[in-house]
Amino acid sequence: MSQSAARPLLDPALLDTLQALQPVVARGRVVQAFGTTLRVSGLRAHIGQQCLIRDPARPQAAPLRAEVVGLREHEAILVPLGHLQGVSMGAEVEIIERGALVPVGRGLLGRVLDAFGEPLDGRPLPASTALRPFQSEPPNPLTRRPVDQPFITGVRAIDGLLTVGEGQRLGVFAMAGGGKSTLLGMLARQAQSDVNVIALVGERGREVREFLEDSLGPEGMARSVVVVSTSDRPAMERLRAAQTATAIAESFRAQGQRVLLMMDSVTRYARALREIGLSVGEPAVRRGFPPSVFAELPRLFERAGNDAHGSITAFYTVLAEDEDGSDPVAEETRSILDGHIVLSRQLGQAGHYPAIDVLASASRVFNRVTSREHQDAALRVRALMAKHEEIRFLLQVGEYSPGSDPLADDAIAAQPALQALLRQRPDEPSDMDQALALLQDLG
Numbered sequence: 159m160s161q162s163a164a165r166p167l168l169d170p171a172l173l174d175t176l177q178a179l180q181p182v183v184a185r186g187r188v189v190q191a192f193g194t195t196l197r198v199s200g201l202r203a204h205i206g207q208q209c210l211i212r213d214p215a216r217p218q219a220a221p222l223r224a225e226v227v228g229l230r231e232h233e234a235i236l237v238p239l240g241h242l243q244g245v246s247m248g249a250e251v252e253i254i255e256r257g258a259l260v261p262v263g264r265g266l267l268g269r270v271l272d273a274f275g276e277p278l279d280g281r282p283l284p285a286s287t288a289l290r291p292f293q294s295e296p297p298n299p300l301t302r303r304p305v306d307q308p309f310i311t312g313v314r315a316i317d318g319l320l321t322v323g324e325g326q327r328l329g330v331f332a333m334a335g336g337g338k339s340t341l342l343g344m345l346a347r348q349a350q351s352d353v354n355v356i357a358l359v360g361e362r363g364r365e366v367r368e369f370l371e372d373s374l375g376p377e378g379m380a381r382s383v384v385v386v387s388t389s390d391r392p393a394m395e396r397l398r399a400a401q402t403a404t405a406i407a408e409s410f411r412a413q414g415q416r417v418l419l420m421m422d423s424v425t426r427y428a429r430a431l432r433e434i435g436l437s438v439g440e441p442a443v444r445r446g447f448p449p450s451v452f453a454e455l456p457r458l459f460e461r462a463g464n465d466a467h468g469s470i471t472a473f474y475t476v477l478a479e480d481e482d483g484s485d486p487v488a489e490e491t492r493s494i495l496d497g498h499i500v501l502s503r504q505l506g507q508a509g510h511y512p513a514i515d516v517l518a519s520a521s522r523v524f525n526r527v528t529s530r531e532h533q534d535a536a537l538r539v540r541a542l543m544a545k546h547e548e549i550r551f552l553l554q555v556g557e558y559s560p561g562s563d564p565l566a567d568d569a570i571a572a573q574p575a576l577q578a579l580l581r582q583r584p585d586e587p588s589d590m591d592q593a594l595a596l597l598q599d600l601g
Contacts, residue, residue: 262409312348318593325464336501343373357403360426
């Protein structure tokens, strides 16, 4: 071997110097903080990228996490995943190269998490907890298994008259006081799912504790994962809570599980989207809501449903702002999902639980997951209910004449059996056989 061949490619001293060098990290600077957004210059970022904001004047302070939501000329627009208090002009902004991850797996059962997957119940997560991205693409529509098997909810009114399919996505529409918390608690305790994932988005702090202890209870909590972001949290964090809960549900579905996903509420998710959209300059097109709201809703909903392995049966609550159907979020949600359950405030005030207005509700897969006998019995019951509603005023004023309408007479006679079918105590278990038996008696 020649001397030239044996000579090192780099001088050892130069090599030591290169190895000791610290890589340069590109950082931007905060140039404006306005409302709930930040403008940052000198940052080569893309939409959806996560960043950390540090103040050089306060090195001991924890960095603020933010997400890129817009680009304008040579500046990036960021929305913080926390409060802006303490952010100063010229604060350094660094891109997080690794995408945001959330914990997943059976170690989360019985736990309450925040929007980032961090425990809120004071106990650490198991060291072996797996991680996955909080955002993902919906399953390929050609790989989805058809919705052709009933999903037993344990709620007689739903199982009998609004039968849900495994992998179906439904909206639960209610005004304030409509009893949605009661219904969600019944579903969590009694539905025949393997796992429950519950997202409480924009709820009052007081209501979170009440839901966990009163509506959900120990029985429901034991097989549930709860993700919470209360109304006082920043808009981006409320969005993240919905996405984190969906990611956790997706991880169980990938394991072949039957997952029940409940999100309360889509309305507050949409309001968080509106807050962000308006802050970055989007136009308000439908009652104050910008276009991004109606683009993001189907992206979230389509992540639920069946795939080639398991299923996510999803219930999304909607806080209806009015009864005339002009609420744009309610209208858009109703058009996207596979059915809707309407809760009546009048029924709730009368002590009728679950407060389901059956005649105003519909399951778009009912005929796919029920037998012909079941369909005929349900149709007969709906006819009786509709006829009784038609003559309700006449009965109240004493003007109805028995014998004048055979169907009306049957509807009056069927009221005790109808109440037995439609009314159910929150702690009262039920099954499909019981619901079908009551239906057959009425039909």
